[in-house]
Amino acid sequence: MSAPRGEAPLVALRGVGKSFLRGTSDVAALRDVTLDIASGEWVTIVGPSGSGKSTLLNIVGGLDRPTAGEYRLDGRLVSALSDAELSRLRNRAIGFVFQAFHLIPQLSVIENVETPLLYSGLPVAGWRARAWHCLERVGLTQRAEHRPAELSGGEAQRAALARALVLDPRLLLADEPTGNLDSVTGEEIARLLGELHADGHTVVLVTHNERLAQRAPRVIALRDGAIEPARP
Amino acid sequence: MSASLTPQVRALPAWPLSVPLRTLILLARRNVLLHRLRSALSILGVVFGVAAVVAMSSVGEGARREALSQVAALGIDTIAVRPAPAPGPSDGSGLVLADVESLRRVVPGSVAAAAVREASLGAELGDRRSDVSVAGTTPEYARAATLTLAIGRFLCDLDLTDGKRVGVLGAAVARQLFPLGDAVGQLLRLGDDWYRVVGILAERGAPRRRAGPIRTRDVDHTVFVPLSTLGPAAGRAPDSIDEIVLRVDDGRQVARAAEVAQALLQRHHPGAAFGVVVPREILKQKARTQRIFNVVTGAIAAIGLLVGGIGIMNIMLATVAERTREIGVRRAVGATQVDIAAQFLVESSLLTSVGGVVGAALGMSGSIAIQSWADWPTALSPLMLLVALFTACAVGVGFGLYPAWRAAQLTPMEALRSE
Numbered sequence: 001m002s003a004p005r006g007e008a009p010l011v012a013l014r015g016v017g018k019s020f021l022r023g024t025s026d027v028a029a030l031r032d033v034t035l036d037i038a039s040g041e042w043v044t045i046v047g048p049s050g051s052g053k054s055t056l057l058n059i060v061g062g063l064d065r066p067t068a069g070e071y072r073l074d075g076r077l078v079s080a081l082s083d084a085e086l087s088r089l090r091n092r093a094i095g096f097v098f099q100a101f102h103l104i105p106q107l108s109v110i111e112n113v114e115t116p117l118l119y120s121g122l123p124v125a126g127w128r129a130r131a132w133h134c135l136e137r138v139g140l141t142q143r144a145e146h147r148p149a150e151l152s153g154g155e156a157q158r159a160a161l162a163r164a165l166v167l168d169p170r171l172l173l174a175d176e177p178t179g180n181l182d183s184v185t186g187e188e189i190a191r192l193l194g195e196l197h198a199d200g201h202t203v204v205l206v207t208h209n210e211r212l213a214q215r216a217p218r219v220i221a222l223r224d225g226a227i228e229p230a231r232p
Numbered sequence: 233m234s235a236s237l238t239p240q241v242r243a244l245p246a247w248p249l250s251v252p253l254r255t256l257i258l259l260a261r262r263n264v265l266l267h268r269l270r271s272a273l274s275i276l277g278v279v280f281g282v283a284a285v286v287a288m289s290s291v292g293e294g295a296r297r298e299a300l301s302q303v304a305a306l307g308i309d310t311i312a313v314r315p316a317p318a319p320g321p322s323d324g325s326g327l328v329l330a331d332v333e334s335l336r337r338v339v340p341g342s343v344a345a346a347a348v349r350e351a352s353l354g355a356e357l358g359d360r361r362s363d364v365s366v367a368g369t370t371p372e373y374a375r376a377a378t379l380t381l382a383i384g385r386f387l388c389d390l391d392l393t394d395g396k397r398v399g400v401l402g403a404a405v406a407r408q409l410f411p412l413g414d415a416v417g418q419l420l421r422l423g424d425d426w427y428r429v430v431g432i433l434a435e436r437g438a439p440r441r442r443a444g445p446i447r448t449r450d451v452d453h454t455v456f457v458p459l460s461t462l463g464p465a466a467g468r469a470p471d472s473i474d475e476i477v478l479r480v481d482d483g484r485q486v487a488r489a490a491e492v493a494q495a496l497l498q499r500h501h502p503g504a505a506f507g508v509v510v511p512r513e514i515l516k517q518k519a520r521t522q523r524i525f526n527v528v529t530g531a532i533a534a535i536g537l538l539v540g541g542i543g544i545m546n547i548m549l550a551t552v553a554e555r556t557r558e559i560g561v562r563r564a565v566g567a568t569q570v571d572i573a574a575q576f577l578v579e580s581s582l583l584t585s586v587g588g589v590v591g592a593a594l595g596m597s598g599s600i601a602i603q604s605w606a607d608w609p610t611a612l613s614p615l616m617l618l619v620a621l622f623t624a625c626a627v628g629v630g631f632g633l634y635p636a637w638r639a640a641q642l643t644p645m646e647a648l649r650s651e
Contacts, residue, residue, distance in 0.1 A: 063564055063644045084568045088250075090644075091566020102561045102648065106266055119250045119566035163565065 009036035010074055010171065010202055011060055017068030018055050018225075029055040030225045032069070037204060039170065042197045044205045044213045047222035053206040054175055056222065060204060061173045062090045073171070091119050095164030095201075099176035101156040103148035103163075110135060110144040113162045120167055134162040138192060154185030161192060172201045178209050190215060249570045253578075260579040263551075264586075271583060274547035278587030278627060279594060281536025282620050286595025288529040289616050291602060292522060294609035299518035301436075303511040307378040309483035311490050312449075313497065314475040316505035329471040331500060338496050339489045341480040346373035348449075348475040349462050355455065356421040357409050364405055366422055366455045368462025376477040379451065384416040384431030387458055391430075395460040399427040403435040404452035420455075427457060449475075486512050537623065540587065541631035548580050548635035559639055560647025569640040576639050580632025581625050588624025592617055 018030040030052045037043050037060075045053045058064040059071060062078060071078045073093065081089065090096075103112045113131040122130075135141045138158040148156055157177060164172060174193065178186030190212045197203045207213055221228040264271045313335070315326040329347055336345040349368040354361060373379070374386040382403065391398050399420060406415050406429075415429045436451045464472045480489045490508045497506045552559070559572055567575075596617075599610040 058645060061564075063648070084570070087563065087566050087568040087571075090564060091250075096564050098648070102557065102564070104558050104561055106263070115562065116565040118255060119562075119568070119571055121250050124252060124255065167566075 008075060010039040010041075011035070011037035011204070012072040012075075013060075013069065014071075015069035016056075016059060016066045016071055018052075018059060018064070019067050028225050030059070030066070033225075033227055034069075035220065035227065037202065039202055040197075040200055041218060042194075042203045042205070042216045043218045043220060044207060044216035045220050045222060046207065046213050047228075051222040052225040053222050055225075057173055057175050057204065057206050060171075061094050061096055062086050063096070087119070091116055092167055093169050093171055095167070095169040095172045097157070097160050097164050097172070097174040097177045099179040101148070101153075101160045101180070103156060103159055105148050108145050108147060109140065109151070109159045112148065112159055113166055115163060116167050131162070131166055134165045135159075137165065138162045152185070153181045154188055157181060157185070157189050158192070161189070165196070170202055172196060172203045174203070174205045174207075176206055176208065178207065178212055186212070249574055250566075250568065251571050251574065256574055256578045257582065259575060260582045263579055264582055270547065271586075274543050275540070275583050275587030275590070277540030277543040278537065278584045278624055279540075279591040281533060281540045281627075282588050282591025282624050283594035283598060284536050285529070285533040285620050285623075286592050286612070286617065287598035287602065288532065290595070290599035290610040290612045291608055292525050292529060293611040293613055293616070294603075295518070295525070296522055297611050298609045299515060299522075303515045307479065308512055308515075309481070309486055310377060310477060310479045310511060311486055311493065312475055312477050312509040313493055314507055314509075316507045326468075326501075326504070327473050327476060327497070327506075328469065329473055331497060332473075332476050334496060334500065335476060335478055335493055339478060339480065339492050341482055341485050341489065342478055343481045344372050344376035344479045346370045346376040346477050347459060347473040348373065348477060349459055349464060349472075350474045351423075351462055351465070353423040355405070355409060357418075360409055362408060364422075364455050365450070365453060366399075366457060366462060367449065368457050368459040370459055373456065373477060376479045377449075377451070378479070380434040382432045382434040384429070386431055387456060391458045392460055396458060397425055397427045397461055398430045398458065400431040400433060400456040401429060402433050402450075402452040402454045402456075405455055406432045422455065422457070425461070427455075427461075483512060486510050537627050540584070541627045544580050544584055544628060545631040545635060547583075548576060548632055549638065551579070552576060552635050552639040556642060556647050556650040559642055560644055560650065563642070563644035563647060572642075573636040573640040576636035577629060577632045580635070581628035584624045584628030584631075585621070588621045591624065592620055595620070 013033050013035040016030060016033045016035075017028060019026045019028045021027075033056060045056060047053050055064065059066050060073075062073070065079060073089065076089075078086065078089070103109075104115065107115070110128070110131050113134055114127050117127045117130065132141065132144065135144055138161050140155060140158045140162060143151060143155055143159070148159070151159065157180075161177075172193075177189050177193070181189065186209060190209075193203055193205065194215060205212065205216065213219055313327070327347075332345050332347045336342050339345075346369050351366045351368070352363055353366050355364045367373075369387070370392055371387045371389055374381075379386065381400075384400070386400055387398065390396070399422065401409070401415060406413075409415070409420065410418065410429075415432055418429050419426050420429055421427075433451060459473075464470060478489065478493065480486055487510060490510045490513075494506060494508050497504075562572060562575075596612060599612060602608050603610045
């Protein structure tokens, strides 16, 4: 599979596999995945439970390392990076949105949004303004000083989205971002993701949500850890 | 919108700690305050460990300084001989004036010897009145006990032969009776007689008066008068004296001099017992006791801090387990392993540092309490406080290392999946 446009892909997977040791036998979560995603694309990954969608997203996001094949992000071989380099890459290049929001409960909303800035090396003086700007973008400034426990599901996911955006990453990854939300708030998050894509972010989304999947120009279907041939 | 990734990643520093230390400390403070009771309980071991170190070393330091000042009060090459305290009234078998001369002659290397007769008299000056210890002695005493004058003169031979009523004041007596400092030339009433002050001694930092087999004269609180003006106590022979102070020319010979003095006096006064105070020996003996005390103190402190450290490690392991998800989130948004380890290390060090400060305060209060209630001399040295605080901080780092390492070893995926 190659990128639709002629430029060098942002994400390039070549024969990527991931297997886990379960008991005494190896279980393959991903097999021989070859995939290019161009800069500025919106790609949705769909597939039944256990098809390897989240594993694929975690590898693309640098949270997990493949056990086979090669992954390059913007031309850089990710599997060759040290833990510190990979951490820096996650910090600067990748924004993650999780199904369970994963906000830190003892921090306020704006502090949660600031969390990536802690590890960015940027001067502390600019953190608050930057985080506030991102909260404005997701429309959550009125909740800035609240704790995550005081937020509704939609608000929590918007806070998580603001956190993913705070270092303006090129690649935005969302794992079932609407999975824990009702359809109205889910739609709201989908609309925000659409806006971010329109702003130039590359969005890779894993979802079960049919309507959300339909918004994406490019859909990749996974089954048993492998990419299914493109739908007609 | 965004610059190319590659230069951004390359531009970051090679040092893997990316969080500013100040931010780490603020974060740690917040997490410590979030569970106030738990934090307070977890540092108790360190608090008591440090308090024990501070209190006990202040007692040790106090004892050391007292030993030093006791020795300084007599001089390192001086010995003092007095009859051993006997139960009941004195049978008259004590020291006599003639003993001074024989000691001076016989004891090898002796350079000065002086007789002392003691009395405790009421001192009166206008409306000020207090009890002072009065020592009747000879001019040689100044040399034998290495006294230094602050002002005026010491007793002279003429004072002695003429029985002049003159006195030389210890520094503390002078301060007490003549707060304005114009003592020399003034008259002072001691018992029933008036004495003219002719000199004041330099401050000596005298030992505290305490019961015990060894007594040394507290020079600062003594008034020295000619021996001839202070008669012996009622019922004693007219030539009886209370103490002989002897100085030898070589400090290393004091032990030998003490033996000779002891033997000589035994021969002159068969059946009587004498105590010989050898400051140098006291110092050696105290140093030995001090070493044992230091070892015991050190061992107790080490056990206290070990227990404290284990408490900290325990609570930090629980904290890491409880905050695994947070660790995952932080790793996902860019924290390196070093960042995570540093976060928990700063937290454990903050806990033990607070424990150290509280413990030091408690130890200092304990030291003051020991001084005022048990009447033991104590002394706090700032260096010791610094060492205690530094040790507390080091316990935090030392016992926080393993939990921090455990936290750093979690992969982002494991940490995020934890429930």
